[in-house]
Amino acid sequence: MEGIFMQGFIAFMEKHFLPVAAKIGNQRHLVAIRDAFAYTMPLMILGAFAVLINNLPIPGWANLMNSIFSEKIKGTYIWTMFGGNIWNGTFAILGIMIAFLVAYNLGKSYDVNPVASGIVSLGGFFAVGGAAGMDASGLFIALIVAIISVEMFRRLSGNKHLVIKMPDGVPPAVAASFAALLPAMITISVVALVTTFFNAAHVENVVTAFYAAVQKPFMGMANSYPTALLLAFITPFLWFFGLHGANMIEPFMQTINAPAITANLAAMKAGKDIPYIVNKPLFDSFVNMGGTGVTISLIIAIFLVGRKNKAYMTVTSLATAPGIFNINEPLMFGLPIVLNPILFVPFILAPMVCITVAYVATAVGFMPACTVMAPWVTPPIIGGIIATASWQGGVIAALNIVLATLIYLPFVYMGTVMEQKREASQA
Secondary structure, eight states: OHHHHHHHHHHHHHHHTHHHHHHHHTOHHHHHHHHHHHHHHHHHHHHHHHHHHHTOOSTTHHHHHHHHSOOEETTEEGGGHHHHHHHHTTGGGHHHHHHHHHHHHHHHHTTSOHHHHHHHHHHHHHHTTGGGOSSGGGHHHHHHHHHHHHHHHHHHHTOGGGOOOOOTTSOHHHHHHHHTHHHHHHHHHHHHHHHHHHHHTTOSOHHHHHIIIIIHHHHHHHTSHHHHHHHHHHHHHHHHTTOOHHHHHHHHHHHHHHHHHHHHHHHHHTTOOOOOOOSHHHHHHHTOTTSTTTHHHHHHHHHHHOTTOHHHHHHHHHHHHHHHTTOOHHHHHHTTOTTOHHHHHHHHHHHHHHHHHHHHHHHTTSSOOOOOOOOTTSOTTHHHHHHHTSHHHHHHHHHHHHHHHHHHHHHHHHHHHHHHHHHHHHO
């Protein structure tokens, strides 16, 4: 009876849910945002590590370094300036990078000059007051300006009366700049005019006003446990139907993550309580261990009770090495997990249990909030230690692996028994 219900559920979802989800996953604006953040990820990781070095949670670290490198410049110890300079080249310009990269990717998807699209977006961002939000505080406005400016720019570029054509023989870069001249001027002028209207309404700076009115409250709501639980559910749920859940929710995750990480690092530098529990390192280091669905625990469960299942063991033997580095496509499509009714429940349940444990452990103060973006391929447990800069993070990551393994065990055993019965009937 349960099998019939599950088959009916999968058939219903394939008919009604998958087409809509696939369209959302391929929506050009969301793809442009996702890819833009992918480009910035190395810099965000570097910036987080730089701040961590300056603020290692080791008793006496700061005093030791201050005694060794005692020279100061304008009241700042010179040894801390290296990390500060890295910060200036990473998190401090995140808004600028996103304004350019989103527009670049979006323009490229429309087959419009991507460099010109990025430059126009950058000009529009500063026209609305982006100088006051070059870091993560200007992130939402950067996204909005990038999308609007490219939509305007591509339509204007399609008007032959606004395109200045240069004669043959002119260098391509010069010809492209003249072709974009009038559309770019009009686009930035319109953005500047709209900003002027806001100024006339006594909004001194659009970026800072938007951050105070919308972005900061949104981050507060996204920092809640229900939101964390929802995110832990959505990613494996989409993956179960063959959709790359992590990629699909990446734009939303990053709009939460970047400002939250920035605020957490700033609080750590100032010696204050870290404000945001929910961020990407929390998921990467305590939920997506082995990949979406805490599949490192599925691997362990198969080695414990699935050895008599030849299909499980063949795939798992090949998937173990990638799984240690949080790559689980071999399991997704090899076992498979995708559209596998036996693994549906643990694949969804394990991440929700893990995010609950990690959230509670942070909320009660057992482990610090995540402040470091460890590379997503960092092995489990090590990632928890790095993300929280504490041994407690390693303990919680290990606990989550154990709990997720216990969740997977009965289902792996069930799958093994079913496979043995199938083999026996064939024999």
